[in-house]
Amino acid sequence: MAPKTKDDAELADFGRFSEPALLILVSLAEGPRHGYSMTEDIEAIAGVCLGPGTLYGALARLESRGLIEPLKSEDRRNPYRLTALGERALRARLDSMMAVARTGQRRLASA
Amino acid sequence: MNWLLHLYPARWRERYGDEFRAVLAGQRASLALFFDVLGGAVDAHLHPQILHSHANQTKGDDTMTLAMLQRCTAGGARLSPDDRRIASRVTTISALAIAVLSIVLTKIYREAAPVQALIYAAAPALSMVYAQTAYLRRRSWRVQAFLLGGGLSGMYLFMLAICLIAKRL
Numbered sequence: 001m002a003p004k005t006k007d008d009a010e011l012a013d014f015g016r017f018s019e020p021a022l023l024i025l026v027s028l029a030e031g032p033r034h035g036y037s038m039t040e041d042i043e044a045i046a047g048v049c050l051g052p053g054t055l056y057g058a059l060a061r062l063e064s065r066g067l068i069e070p071l072k073s074e075d076r077r078n079p080y081r082l083t084a085l086g087e088r089a090l091r092a093r094l095d096s097m098m099a100v101a102r103t104g105q106r107r108l109a110s111a
Numbered sequence: 112m113n114w115l116l117h118l119y120p121a122r123w124r125e126r127y128g129d130e131f132r133a134v135l136a137g138q139r140a141s142l143a144l145f146f147d148v149l150g151g152a153v154d155a156h157l158h159p160q161i162l163h164s165h166a167n168q169t170k171g172d173d174t175m176t177l178a179m180l181q182r183c184t185a186g187g188a189r190l191s192p193d194d195r196r197i198a199s200r201v202t203t204i205s206a207l208a209i210a211v212l213s214i215v216l217t218k219i220y221r222e223a224a225p226v227q228a229l230i231y232a233a234a235p236a237l238s239m240v241y242a243q244t245a246y247l248r249r250r251s252w253r254v255q256a257f258l259l260g261g262g263l264s265g266m267y268l269f270m271l272a273i274c275l276i277a278k279r280l
Binding site: 039051052056057064 | 123126127129130131132133134135137138143144147148149150151152154155161162
């Protein structure tokens with residue numbers, strides 16, 4: 001699905017990490033979480049079990065683009081939170097997906 | 112399965128190692144998990160720029176010019192004087208070694224195609240040695256050996272093919 005806006009394009013060139021990155025952003029939309037909590041949340045909302053290799057590949061990309069940021073933590077599990085840029089990118093991506101879903105449903109209904 | 116973490120680059124382990132171990136400990140060992148971690152390690156070696164690249168981009172006043180220089184210049188702005196000094200030494204030693212080897216092989220085998228290919232490949236190979244020594248210096252020796260060895264072998268085989276074709280014409 002080609003991006004339509006600049007914010008939507010933030011996730012577009014993540015390659016195989018696009019979907020995990022989107023799921024991570026959705027998980028963080030509820031509030032800061034650490035890696036293990038994200039994998040549990042993502043499994044609950046999408047039925048996808050992200051392995052640590054995929055999870056941290058996507059997290060590193062999101063962090064490098066400034067879409068998420070780590071919070072200071074006492075223990076070894078750093079929580080992450082969405083940045084303003086990440087929130088805009090997630091909103092744009094979801095809007096774009098919703099538009100496709102609405103079109104698909106409308107076409108199915110009229111078929 | 113924690114030993115797989117050693118396959119990741121040192122900088123990556125410093126940044127994400129502890130968190131990664133915590134997530135890994137919470138998952139059941141399986142072949143899928145093994146390949147996931149392995150794939151992550153390959154990705155981390157292939158894309159080292161994803162570590163802290165945002166932080167680097169937002170530092171400094173002239174980031175666009177710096178990014179252009181980094182992309183366009185050979186031995187460009189990202190290299191420290193130390194990087195350039197070491198790359199120059201390695202390139203000079205390589206040039207001398209190739210010169211000596213070419214003289215010796217020419218004495219023994221005269222104008223044989225493999226010897227000619229070595230001479231023709233020398234100049235591009237030396238620029239490859241300089242660039243790769245400078246830019247890959249902080250990567251693991253395995254990555255350096257793979258990229259530099261692969262590049263030089265490819266260059267030599269290409270020149271050898273040209274020489275063999277030229278001899279048949």
